[in-house]
Amino acid sequence: MYEVVGVRFKKAGKIYYFDPAGLPVEKECHVIVETARGIEYGKVVIGKKQVGESDVVLPLKKVIRVANESDASQVDDNKQAAKQAFKICQTKIQEHKLEMKLVDVEYTFDRNKIIFYFTADGRVDFRELVKDLASVFRTRIELRQIGVRDEAKMLGGIGPCGRLLCCSTFLGDFEPVSIKMAKDQSLSLNPAKISGLCGRLMCCLKYENDNYESAKEELPDVGTSVMTQMGSGRVVSVNLLDRLVQVELSEANRVMEFALDEIVTG
Numbered sequence: 001m002y003e004v005v006g007v008r009f010k011k012a013g014k015i016y017y018f019d020p021a022g023l024p025v026e027k028e029c030h031v032i033v034e035t036a037r038g039i040e041y042g043k044v045v046i047g048k049k050q051v052g053e054s055d056v057v058l059p060l061k062k063v064i065r066v067a068n069e070s071d072a073s074q075v076d077d078n079k080q081a082a083k084q085a086f087k088i089c090q091t092k093i094q095e096h097k098l099e100m101k102l103v104d105v106e107y108t109f110d111r112n113k114i115i116f117y118f119t120a121d122g123r124v125d126f127r128e129l130v131k132d133l134a135s136v137f138r139t140r141i142e143l144r145q146i147g148v149r150d151e152a153k154m155l156g157g158i159g160p161c162g163r164l165l166c167c168s169t170f171l172g173d174f175e176p177v178s179i180k181m182a183k184d185q186s187l188s189l190n191p192a193k194i195s196g197l198c199g200r201l202m203c204c205l206k207y208e209n210d211n212y213e214s215a216k217e218e219l220p221d222v223g224t225s226v227m228t229q230m231g232s233g234r235v236v237s238v239n240l241l242d243r244l245v246q247v248e249l250s251e252a253n254r255v256m257e258f259a260l261d262e263i264v265t266g
Contacts, residue, residue, distance in 0.1 A: 002056055005063065006046025007033060012153065014172050017055070020048055021062040030067035032109070039110040041067055041075050071109075078107040082114075085137065089116055092132050100124045103146065104154045113140040119151050149174055152198040159196055166203050177201040184212045186240075215240040220265045227264045230256065 027047035
C-alpha cells in the first residue's frame with residue numbers, strides 16, 4: 001500500500017497522486033510538486049489515504065513542499081504573462097498565415113516552458129512559428145493541438161440546459177458517449193438537441209445510461225407476448241424510468257398499463 005494525496009492542477013482537471021513525503025499536507029491546501037512538465041503548483045483535492053499498487057503510476061513522485069504566498073503570487077504573475085503571450089502568438093499565427101485557432105496559453109510554474117493550445121481541422125506545419133516564438137520568449141515552446149471537447153472545457157460556457165458546462169466545472173475525464181445512449185433514453189435524434197456547445201454528443205447522455213440499460217434488461221421487449229391479470233396481450237410500449245409496460249389486451253381490444261410485477265412473459 002502507498003500513502004498518497006490527490007492533486008489537481010486545473011479546475012475540473014484530472015487528479016494525480018503524489019507521495020506526501022511526511023509533509024503536513026491537508027485537503028484544500030496548495031503544494032509544489034514535480035511533474036513530467038516540470039515543477040508545478042497544484043491544489044490537494046484528496047487528503048492522505050492508502051491505495052494499492054494498481055492505483056498508482058510508479059515511481060510515485062513526491063510533494064516537494066507546501067506552497068506559500070510567494071508561490072501563489074508567482075502563479076498570478078504567470079497568468080498575466082500568459083495573457084500577453086496569447087496576444088503575441090495570435091499575431092504570429094496571422095503573420096505565418098496558419099490555419100489554426102489559438103485557444104489558451106499556459107506557463108509552467110517555473111516558467112521553463114510555455115504551452116500554446118490550439119485547434120485546427122488538420123495537421124499544421126508550425127515549425128517556423130515555434131522558432132519565432134522561441135526567439136521572443138527565450139524559453140521552451142510547446143504547441144499542442146486539442147479537440148473541440150477540450151476547447152469547450154478550457155473556455156467554458158452555458159450548455160443547452162442553462163447551466164455551466166459539466167466539462168468545465170466538475171468532469172475530470174471525457175467518457176465515451178454514443179448515439180445508442182440517446183436511442184435508449186427515447187430522446188430526439190436531432191443533432192441540434194443532443195449536441196453540446198462543442199458540437200459533439202452531450203456528456204450528460206452518459207449519466208443515466210446505466211439505469212436505462214438495467215431497466216431494458218428487466219422489461220420485456222416491444223412485441224413480446226405477456227400474461228396479465230386481465231388476460232393475455234402484446235407489449236406495445238415500455239416506460240423505462242417508471243418500470244411500466246403498456247400492453248394491448250387480446251380479448252378487451254384495448255391498451256392498459258401494468259407494473260413489471262403484474263405481468264408474466266411467456
